[in-house]
Amino acid sequence: MTTTPRTGTSSTAAGSLYGPVAGDLPRISEALQSIASNVEFPFLQRMLENALAGTGKMMRPAIALLGGRLGAYDLDRLVPLAASVELLHTATLVHDDVIDAAQERRGEPTPNALFGNAASVMLGDYMFAHAADFIAQTDNTQVVRAFARTLMMMAKGELRQDMTVFEYSEDVQRYLDRITGKTASLFSTAAEGGAMVAGAPADQVEAMRAYGLHLGIAFQIVDDILDFTGDPAVMGKPVGSDLAGGTLTLPAILYMQRKPDDNPVKRAFEGVRRKANIDRAIREIVESDLLDESMQTALRFGEEARSALRTLPAGEVRETLDGILDYVFSRRS
C-alpha cells in the first residue's frame, strides 16, 4: 500500500461529494493519463489523450473506492479497479458514438468525428484491453469475472437499444432491462468490486451491489429526463435528442401509453412528417406531468438504493454514498 498523495480536492465540490475517497481520485486520473503517455505510437497516443481528456465527475471510480473503504483499503489494488471502471465506461462511449454516428458529446467532437470510424473501433478495443489489464491487477479472479459479465450485459444493452430504434412497441419493463445492462450494471460492479477487492463481509458486498444497481437505474432515468429538460448549451445536444434519434426513453414510453391512438411518435416512426411529429411529441412531453412521473420512478429506485445502504455500518462511507444518491437527483446537466 502506497501513501496517498493528498491534493487540495477535498475542499472542492468533488471533495464534499466523495468524502473520504476524494483525495484519492487524482490517483485514478494519473493511472488513466499514464495509459496515453506509455503508448509509443503517436496516433494512438493522440486518440487516447483525446478520449480520456473529458473524464468527468468520476462518479463510478469514487463509488468503487467507497466500496473499498468497507474493508482493507489497499490502493495498489483499488486504484487499478477504479481506473478500469472509468476506462470501461469511456471505451463504451467511444464505441457507442461510432454506432450512433454521433458527432459531438457534451459539446466536444467525438473520436469518430476526429479520427474516423475504423480508428475509433480500434481505439475502443485498445481501451477495453487496457481495462482488462487493470482488472487483472486486482489479482482477484472473482472480480475479473464480475467485470467480464458486466461487459457482456453492457454490450447486450447497447445492442438492444440499437435494435429497437424507431420501434414503438417498447414498454417500461424492456426499457428498465435495457438501462440495467447499458448503465446500471457497471455502477453495480464498481460498487461491488471495490468491496470485494477490500475483502468486505459478504452482506456488505451484496449491499453495495444492490446500491450500485439501483443508483445506476435512477441515474439513467434522470439522464433520460434531462434529455427533455436540460439546457441544450450545457448538454451539447438539442432538447429531445433521444426521441429524435428514434430511442424511446421512459418519458416517451409513458407518453405512448397515454395516447395509444392519436400518437405523433408512432406516426413519426412510421415515417410520416417525422420532424413535425417529433417536435410536437417533445413539446407535449415537456408540457405534461410525464417528466414528474418519470422522476417518481427514478426516486423509487433511489429508495431501493438507500434501503440497501442500511446494511452498511453507520459512518462517513454510508453518508457519502447517501449523498451521491442525493446528487444524482439534483443534477441539472
Add this chain to the structure above:
Amino acid sequence: MTTTPRTGTSSTAAGSLYGPVAGDLPRISEALQSIASNVEFPFLQRMLENALAGTGKMMRPAIALLGGRLGAYDLDRLVPLAASVELLHTATLVHDDVIDAAQERRGEPTPNALFGNAASVMLGDYMFAHAADFIAQTDNTQVVRAFARTLMMMAKGELRQDMTVFEYSEDVQRYLDRITGKTASLFSTAAEGGAMVAGAPADQVEAMRAYGLHLGIAFQIVDDILDFTGDPAVMGKPVGSDLAGGTLTLPAILYMQRKPDDNPVKRAFEGVRRKANIDRAIREIVESDLLDESMQTALRFGEEARSALRTLPAGEVRETLDGILDYVFSRRS
C-alpha cells in the same frame, strides 16, 4: 477434471495434426456453441451462431491444449482457456471486417455484410467480453494479464495496419512488428497460457511462448504469400487483394526495395492509374523470386520456433508441435 469424450476425430486430418489433444477439440467447439445457445436475445443469438459457424482449423486452441500437456492437464481450466483464444481470434476478425468494410471472408458474407456495422461492433464487443469471462475461469490472474496484454498488442497491430494503408514507406522491420501484434501475439499467448494454466516448469512456459511467437510470425508471412499464390476460388478473394487494398506485406515491401525508382506501387498509392499499376506490380511479384525470398524469411522464423521446442521433453507433445510447424509451411489456402 472431467472425462474426455473421445469422438472419432483422431482418425481425421485434425487428429493426425493435433495428436494427443485432437480428441479434446470438440469440447472447445461445444464451449463456443454454448455461447450462442445461452443468449436469450434472438438477434444476438443469430449473429453469434453465424460468427462462430465458420470456426476453422482450431490451430490456436490446439496449441493451447498442447501447452497444457506439459503439466497438469485439467480440462476444466484448459477448455475455457482454449475457447477464449479462439473467441478472441474470431472477435478480432469481426471488428477487422467492420474496419476494412470487407463483404466476404473465405467466400462467406461477413457479419457487417449481414447485420450492418453498428451491430457488428457490438457483436465483437460481446465476444471480447465472453472471452474475458472464459479467461477468468482459468482462475489464474497471470494468465488474465497475459491475455489483456495480447489484446492490447492486437489492437495496436491492427491500428498500425490501418494507419499505414497506401503508405509506401513501410519497411520489413515495421511489417514484422505489425504482424507480431496482429497475429503472433495471440499464438504466443495461447501456447504460453496453456503451459501456465497447467503449471508447467518456467523454462517450458518460456519455450512455448517463443514457439508460439515465431510460429505466429511464420504463419502470417505464409498467409501474406498465399495472398499472391493461393487459388482465388479457395481463398475467396482475388490474387493480390492486400496490395490492391493498400496494405504492403512482405513480398510487396521487398519489391518496393528492389525497385526504388521505377515503381508501380508507389505510383498507384499516389493515385496514378491505380488499377493498372497495381495489376502490373502483382504480376511482377508473382513472376519474380520475391515469393521464394519471403518464404525463406518465414522459414527462418520457423527455425526459431523449432529451436524453442528443444527445451521441451522429447515425446508426443513436442512432435505434434513440430508437425504443426510443418503444416504451416505446407498449407495452400
